[in-house]
Amino acid sequence: MARKAAKEKKRRDRPPPALRELLRVPGGGPVDLSSYDSRAVPDGPRDKAAGLAATTLLAERLAGLQDRLYAASTAGDGRRLLLVLQGMDTSGKGGTVKHVIGHFNPAGCRIRAFKAPTAEERSHPFLWRVRLALPEAGEIGIFDRSHYEDVLVARVRELAPPGEVNRRYAQINRFEQSLAETGVTLVKVFLHIGYEEQRARLLARLDNPAKHWKFSPADIDDRALWPAYQEAYELALERCNTAATPWYVVPADRKWYRNWAISGLLLEHLEALDPAYPKAGFDVGEARDKLLSMP
Amino acid sequence: MARKAAKEKKRRDRPPPALRELLRVPGGGPVDLSSYDSRAVPDGPRDKAAGLAATTLLAERLAGLQDRLYAASTAGDGRRLLLVLQGMDTSGKGGTVKHVIGHFNPAGCRIRAFKAPTAEERSHPFLWRVRLALPEAGEIGIFDRSHYEDVLVARVRELAPPGEVNRRYAQINRFEQSLAETGVTLVKVFLHIGYEEQRARLLARLDNPAKHWKFSPADIDDRALWPAYQEAYELALERCNTAATPWYVVPADRKWYRNWAISGLLLEHLEALDPAYPKAGFDVGEARDKLLSMP
Numbered sequence: 001m002a003r004k005a006a007k008e009k010k011r012r013d014r015p016p017p018a019l020r021e022l023l024r025v026p027g028g029g030p031v032d033l034s035s036y037d038s039r040a041v042p043d044g045p046r047d048k049a050a051g052l053a054a055t056t057l058l059a060e061r062l063a064g065l066q067d068r069l070y071a072a073s074t075a076g077d078g079r080r081l082l083l084v085l086q087g088m089d090t091s092g093k094g095g096t097v098k099h100v101i102g103h104f105n106p107a108g109c110r111i112r113a114f115k116a117p118t119a120e121e122r123s124h125p126f127l128w129r130v131r132l133a134l135p136e137a138g139e140i141g142i143f144d145r146s147h148y149e150d151v152l153v154a155r156v157r158e159l160a161p162p163g164e165v166n167r168r169y170a171q172i173n174r175f176e177q178s179l180a181e182t183g184v185t186l187v188k189v190f191l192h193i194g195y196e197e198q199r200a201r202l203l204a205r206l207d208n209p210a211k212h213w214k215f216s217p218a219d220i221d222d223r224a225l226w227p228a229y230q231e232a233y234e235l236a237l238e239r240c241n242t243a244a245t246p247w248y249v250v251p252a253d254r255k256w257y258r259n260w261a262i263s264g265l266l267l268e269h270l271e272a273l274d275p276a277y278p279k280a281g282f283d284v285g286e287a288r289d290k291l292l293s294m295p
Numbered sequence: 296m297a298r299k300a301a302k303e304k305k306r307r308d309r310p311p312p313a314l315r316e317l318l319r320v321p322g323g324g325p326v327d328l329s330s331y332d333s334r335a336v337p338d339g340p341r342d343k344a345a346g347l348a349a350t351t352l353l354a355e356r357l358a359g360l361q362d363r364l365y366a367a368s369t370a371g372d373g374r375r376l377l378l379v380l381q382g383m384d385t386s387g388k389g390g391t392v393k394h395v396i397g398h399f400n401p402a403g404c405r406i407r408a409f410k411a412p413t414a415e416e417r418s419h420p421f422l423w424r425v426r427l428a429l430p431e432a433g434e435i436g437i438f439d440r441s442h443y444e445d446v447l448v449a450r451v452r453e454l455a456p457p458g459e460v461n462r463r464y465a466q467i468n469r470f471e472q473s474l475a476e477t478g479v480t481l482v483k484v485f486l487h488i489g490y491e492e493q494r495a496r497l498l499a500r501l502d503n504p505a506k507h508w509k510f511s512p513a514d515i516d517d518r519a520l521w522p523a524y525q526e527a528y529e530l531a532l533e534r535c536n537t538a539a540t541p542w543y544v545v546p547a548d549r550k551w552y553r554n555w556a557i558s559g560l561l562l563e564h565l566e567a568l569d570p571a572y573p574k575a576g577f578d579v580g581e582a583r584d585k586l587l588s589m590p
Contacts (some may be wrong), residue, residue: 071508094402101401107392111402143400199586204397206583210573213366220585247331280507286499290515 018141019043019264023248025241027064031234038194039253051256056265062103066140066272070108070278075278079183081269082134082141085261086148087191087194088229089219090201092252094145096191100142100258100266110135113144126150127175134184145255147172148236153230156225169239180244185269189262191252195226228274264286308501314338314559318543320536322511326529327415329339334548339555342439346551353558357398359437360565363572365403368433370573374478376564377429377436378557381531382486384514385496391486394554395437395561405430408439421463422470423550429479435561443531444466451520464534471532475539480564483540484557485532486547490521 022043026029027279045051061106069079085093092112101109112133121129125146135141154160176186193201202219205211222229237247248265252258302427317338320326340346364374378395380388389408396404416424420443430436446463449455480546488496497514500506517524532542543560547553 054529097402098400105393106396106401106404107389107408109401113402161385202586203583206579210572212579213369213573215582217577221584223589249366277505278508282512284501284507286517287510287512288498291497294518
C-alpha cells in the first residue's frame with residue numbers, strides 16, 4: 001500500500017511530459033504518416049475525464065503567461081506566439097481555435113481563418129495575405145489553415161505549376177526563419193485524424209441540419225483524394241521542419257486529447273519565453289498620493 | 296403557499312426586461328449624466344450571485360444565435376453586429392470584451408482596441424481606421440474605444456480645432472447611418488462608473504505590481520479632467536443618439552451587473568435579427584450515400 005502511494009506520488013510529481021519532444025516530427029528523413037496512430041494518447045491523461053481535468057488545470061497557467069507576454073510588449077518586448085493549425089476537413093481546426101482561445105484573453109489573440117484566396121489575394125505572392133495576418137508584439141496568433149495550403153491543396157489540385165509549388169517550400173522556410181528571428185514563436189500543428197474518423201464526422205454534419213452549412217460536396221471530392229493529401233502533408237512536414245520552426249503531429253481522433261496536447265504545447269512554448277511584467281515606469285508612491293489627495 | 300408558487304412562476308415566466316428600452320438614452324434633449332446612478336441595478340438580478348447565474352443562463356442562447364448569424368452569412372446574409380464600448384479609464388471596457396467573448400465562438404468575433412492614433416492613422420480622416428476594423432458579414436465586432444474618442448479626448452484635450460470636432464458629430468451620424476443601412480446592428484454602450492469607483496480601481500492597479508503596466512500617470516491627468524470628460528460624453532450621447540443607432544448607458548460600478556446587462560442587450564439585438572441556418576445547397580441523401588459507399 002505504501003509502495004503504491006509512493007508510486008502514485010511519483011507519478012504526480014514527475015515533470016509534465018515534454019510534448020515538444022514527444023510530438024515533434026523527427027528531422028532528417030521522409031515522413032510516413034501511416035506510422036502515426038491518430039487515436040493514440042502518447043502521454044499525459046489516459047481518458048476523457050482525466051483529459052478534461054488536466055486541461056482545466058493548464059488554463060490558469062496559460063492565462064497568466066499570456067497576460068505577462070502582453071504586458072511585456074507594452075514595455076518594448078517584441079515577442080509573440082503563432083499557432084498554425086493544419087489538417088484534413090473535420091480534423092478539428094475550428095474546435096481547437098474555440099478551445100484554445102477559451103484559455104486566453106481574446107483581446108490579446110489574433111485569429112485568422114484562411115479560405116480559398118480571393119481575387120485580390122491571388123494577385124499577390126502567396127505569403128502576402130499571411131504577412132497581413134501576423135500577430136503583433138505580445139499577441140497570440142492563431143491560423144486556421146495557413147500558407148501551407150499553398151503546398152497542400154495547391155499541390156493536390158494542381159492550382160499552380162509543379163515547379164512553382166516546389167519552390168514554395170524553400171520560400172516558406174525563409175519566411176518562417178525570418179519570423180523566428182524577429183521574435184515570433186511558431187507552433188505548427190498537424191491535426192492527424194484517421195480516414196474512418198473523418199467519415200464519422202462528415203456523417204455527423206449531414207445528420208444535423210444546423211451543420212449543413214459547414215458541409216460542401218467538395219469535402220467528399222477532397223476525401224477521395226485522401227492519399228494525395230497525406231502525401232502532400234508528408235512532404236510539407238519533411239521539407240519545412242527546421243530546428244527553429246519544427247512541426248508537431250497531434251493525434252486528433254480524440255478531441256479531449258487534442259485539446260490537452262495543444263494546450264500543453266502552448267504552455268511549454270510560453271514557459272520557455274518566460275515573459276515578465278515590466279517594472280513601473282513611474283513613481284508608484286507618488287501616483288498613489290496624488291490619487292488620494294484629489295478631491 | 297399556492298399563491299406564492301404562482302407568483303414565483305409568474306416572475307420566472309415573465310418576458311426578460313427589455314433592456315433596450317430601459318437603458319437607452321432618451322432622445323430629444325440634453326443628457327445629464329449626473330442623473331444616472333453608476334451603482335444602480337435598474338432591472339434583472341439584484342445581487343452578485345443572482346447576476347452571475349443569470350448571465351450564465353444567457354451564454355448558451357448567445358452562442359446559439361451567433362452560430363446562426365455566422366451560418367447565415369455563408370449563404371449570403373450580410374448582417375453583423377458591432378458592440379461599441381466607451382467609458383472612462385477603468386470603467387471595464389477590457390473586462391467586458393473578455394467576458395462577452397466568453398459567450399461566443401471567438402473565431403466569429405472581430406475585436407479592436409483603439410489607442411491614440413498612429414502617425415499613419417493621423418494622416419487619414421478620423422473614420423479611416425474605424426472602417427478598416429469593421430466586422431464582416433456574420434461576425435460580432437467589438438470596439439474597445441472607437442471613433443467617439445475623436446469627439447471625447449479630442450474635445451477635452453483640444454487635439455483638433457473646436458470647429459472640426461463639432462463637425463464630427465454629423466459625420467459620425469452619417470457613417471453610422473450607412474452602417475445600419477448595410478446590415479450592421481450597432482450596440483453603443485457607455486460604461487458609466489462613478490468618480491469614487493474609479494479612484495478605487497486605479498488604487499487597486501497601483502497596489503498590484505502585475506498591473507502597473509496598465510497604469511499611466513496620464514490616467515491621473517485625465518481623472519483631473521473628469522467634469523470635462525463627462526460633458527464631452529453628454530454631448531456625444533445627445534448628438535449621436537439616433538433611432539437606428541441609439542446609445543445605452545450601463546451602470547458599471549458593479550461588474551456583475553455590467554456583464555449581465557451587456558449580455559442581455561446583445562441577446563435582445565441578436566434575437567431581433569433572428570438569423571436562420573441556411574438550407575443545404577446540396578442533396579443530403581446523395582452526399583450520405585456517397586460517403587458510405589466510399590472504401
